[in-house]
Amino acid sequence: MEIALSCDGLVKTYGSGTKAVHALQGVSLSVSGGEIFSLLGPNGAGKTTLIKCVLGIVFTSAGSGSVLGSPFGSVSAKEHIGYLPENHRYPAHLTGGQVLRYFGKLSGLEAAKLESQITRTLELTGMSDWRDTKVKKYSKGMMQRLGLAQALINEPQLIMLDEPTDGVDPVGRKEIREVLVRLKNEGKTIFLNSHLLSEVERISDRVVIMDHGKIVEQGTVEALTRTGNIYQLKLGNVTPEVLSALHVALLPTADGSLEMSFLTVEELNAAIDYLRGQSVLIESIVPKKSTLEDRFVDLFKSGDITHQ
Amino acid sequence: MLRKFLAIVEDTIREGLAKKTILGMLIVSTVTIIIAVLLFQMDSVQKGLLSPAGEHIKNGSNQPAPGLMGLSVLEYVWMSISMMLLVASIFVGSFVTTGFITSLMEKGNIDLLLSKPVPRWLYIVGRYSGAVLIILVEVSYLIFGLWLVAGLSLHTWSGVFLASIPLITLSFAGVYALVTLVGILTRSSWFAMIIGLAIYVLASIVVPIAQWIDKLLNGDTGGGIVTTVAKIFHYTIPSEGMGGALNEVLLSKELHSTPLFLTTGLAMVYVAIACYAFSKKEF
Numbered sequence: 001m002e003i004a005l006s007c008d009g010l011v012k013t014y015g016s017g018t019k020a021v022h023a024l025q026g027v028s029l030s031v032s033g034g035e036i037f038s039l040l041g042p043n044g045a046g047k048t049t050l051i052k053c054v055l056g057i058v059f060t061s062a063g064s065g066s067v068l069g070s071p072f073g074s075v076s077a078k079e080h081i082g083y084l085p086e087n088h089r090y091p092a093h094l095t096g097g098q099v100l101r102y103f104g105k106l107s108g109l110e111a112a113k114l115e116s117q118i119t120r121t122l123e124l125t126g127m128s129d130w131r132d133t134k135v136k137k138y139s140k141g142m143m144q145r146l147g148l149a150q151a152l153i154n155e156p157q158l159i160m161l162d163e164p165t166d167g168v169d170p171v172g173r174k175e176i177r178e179v180l181v182r183l184k185n186e187g188k189t190i191f192l193n194s195h196l197l198s199e200v201e202r203i204s205d206r207v208v209i210m211d212h213g214k215i216v217e218q219g220t221v222e223a224l225t226r227t228g229n230i231y232q233l234k235l236g237n238v239t240p241e242v243l244s245a246l247h248v249a250l251l252p253t254a255d256g257s258l259e260m261s262f263l264t265v266e267e268l269n270a271a272i273d274y275l276r277g278q279s280v281l282i283e284s285i286v287p288k289k290s291t292l293e294d295r296f297v298d299l300f301k302s303g304d305i306t307h308q
Numbered sequence: 309m310l311r312k313f314l315a316i317v318e319d320t321i322r323e324g325l326a327k328k329t330i331l332g333m334l335i336v337s338t339v340t341i342i343i344a345v346l347l348f349q350m351d352s353v354q355k356g357l358l359s360p361a362g363e364h365i366k367n368g369s370n371q372p373a374p375g376l377m378g379l380s381v382l383e384y385v386w387m388s389i390s391m392m393l394l395v396a397s398i399f400v401g402s403f404v405t406t407g408f409i410t411s412l413m414e415k416g417n418i419d420l421l422l423s424k425p426v427p428r429w430l431y432i433v434g435r436y437s438g439a440v441l442i443i444l445v446e447v448s449y450l451i452f453g454l455w456l457v458a459g460l461s462l463h464t465w466s467g468v469f470l471a472s473i474p475l476i477t478l479s480f481a482g483v484y485a486l487v488t489l490v491g492i493l494t495r496s497s498w499f500a501m502i503i504g505l506a507i508y509v510l511a512s513i514v515v516p517i518a519q520w521i522d523k524l525l526n527g528d529t530g531g532g533i534v535t536t537v538a539k540i541f542h543y544t545i546p547s548e549g550m551g552g553a554l555n556e557v558l559l560s561k562e563l564h565s566t567p568l569f570l571t572t573g574l575a576m577v578y579v580a581i582a583c584y585a586f587s588k589k590e591f
Contacts, residue, residue, distance in 0.1 A: 014590075052419070052591075055419075055422060056422065057418075057419055057422045057423070057590070058591070075425045076425070083419075083420070083423035085416070085419040085420055085423070087415070087416050088417075088419070089414070091319070091322070091323060092326075093322060093323070093326035102315060102319055103420070103424065105312060105314075105315035106315055106424040106426050107424055107425060108311070108312065108425055150420075
């Protein structure tokens, strides 16, 4: 699969001397075409700076990068990129349709194509009824939907979204997620920057977690949320003596289950055999499932982030 | 590229129309034209306007001013209106249009614009052109309206008054280039307007002041170092001398091209520097 975006040793420093802010410190990553790639990290991690470098809104201090086969910030690459910035603002005197017409023209769309794209993107984002309403009357959620429509106006190959569901109600968030998945299925590459980890987890193929301008973790969602052989067992009529004879790490949970860690699946089966041999009633065995949020919180709570 | 440029110009005009000040300027112009219609219906006003200016306008020795010889009062009125409009277009026009440059760089807007496949310089050129176009329309509306009213009322069609439309617009364009550059550097409408106009005013008065200083220092008013530096400063600021050029056209019907070429050239240089500064800015 071709690479939509890549960077190698990207450095961005704002200011100089003692006031220097090291927003990016040697970031290297690559995004494959057709995937949903998410960038996570606490505030000030450098996520937005990375996007700004890609689009040429700020200039890199060192390192190299390419987007859709062109250097970062190149006008030719931007013809195939759609971008929804965080806290975007549209001229209050324009209607939703006029906003899309303006940005469509800036994206180089021809007149006939432009009108059909305005209709299509407004439909896609559920904003058709608001086409002729001035944006000053839009709610935050409607502004986000219009922003998404704006990002899609030029039928981009790469869609970069900074907090796309910010201020959107749960139903709207679900609709936006569905739009993103549909776009992915059409072969578009989606670069997502979001604080809503549950959403990221649901739709992302790969995730990068950043902190202080560095990548601290990256991989597929599955790999990041994998917990190993930890199971939650709900047992009836079990005695402490039986449990101590198991020789496994035990952790009681809130619902009365016991969380047990095994090195291998064979070890789990041996434990089950032993418990059954002791006439212990096994009510349920559930493999423990971690979430991206758990992983994220663990990573930043532990304080021992290992920078790549 | 042309389509993108026109989209930026159109957006600038939309932003201008959304601002009540530009609509206010059009209303003031309309009221002025209506007042002219009423005044030009009066016999005494008609007779007075068509009489020689020297009969009414005297110098300190109670003699007709030499510059007014052969002119009608109407032509003198045209000249006065043109000069007032030149000053108004520069100062009021800058006040109304400075925001077009700085609003471009506002948070939430600039990220979006820079993500589009548009070279950065095109935003500056488009916004600048949109502002100049607005002033051109405003000035044309007022001058053409007054000229039409006078022509229909007095049956005299002095085409030279219409020549003030491009000259006034060019004067504004020159100063606005300077204001645009300051706006890009400071990102503040108020700083852009105050500093830009202050530089323009300073450049207008700096040479006589420098000559006075030179005279104080070494009794020489022409070739002193202070005067030389002041002249260099004076001639590097756009629109200096445009008032004189406008006067010449209206009074002697002669067009001196030097201030026009100088203003055009300097405006282009200042806009080019503004484009360069914008292309190097991070947001």
